Amino acid sequence: MNFLAQHAELVWCIIGCMLVTAIPRVLPVMYLRAEKLPPLLRHWLSFVPVSVMAALLASQIFYYNDKFDPTPGNLYLVAALPSLLVAWKTKSFFGTIIFAMLLVAGARFFGLY
Incomplete structure (x- = not known):
């Protein structure tokens, strides 16, 4: 067979x-x-790609520790705000992601969050 x-x-x-x-x-x-x-x-x-990316990002940025958290205690939100500036200035997708990842890693390494 x-x-x-x-x-x-x-x-x-x-x-x-x-x-x-x-x-x-x-x-x-x-x-x-x-x-x-x-x-x-x-x-x-x-506008569809921008809308899809915004929806994906919003769900990741505003939910921190499994709850909706739009306060300065939300590490992802705090890292996203300066990352928006980097994205706007550089227009680099990967540069913005690397910058945001470094911000989150640095904040955790130095015990800020």
């Missing part, structure tokens, strides 16, 4: 996982080319 016959369910499961992973990524690229979209829709879609 060959491998495919023995593990048919596993093979179909892997194929299904490949499809549900690939389809949401391939279809928009194939059918939503920027040349075909109306200008208003292109302008609206330009």
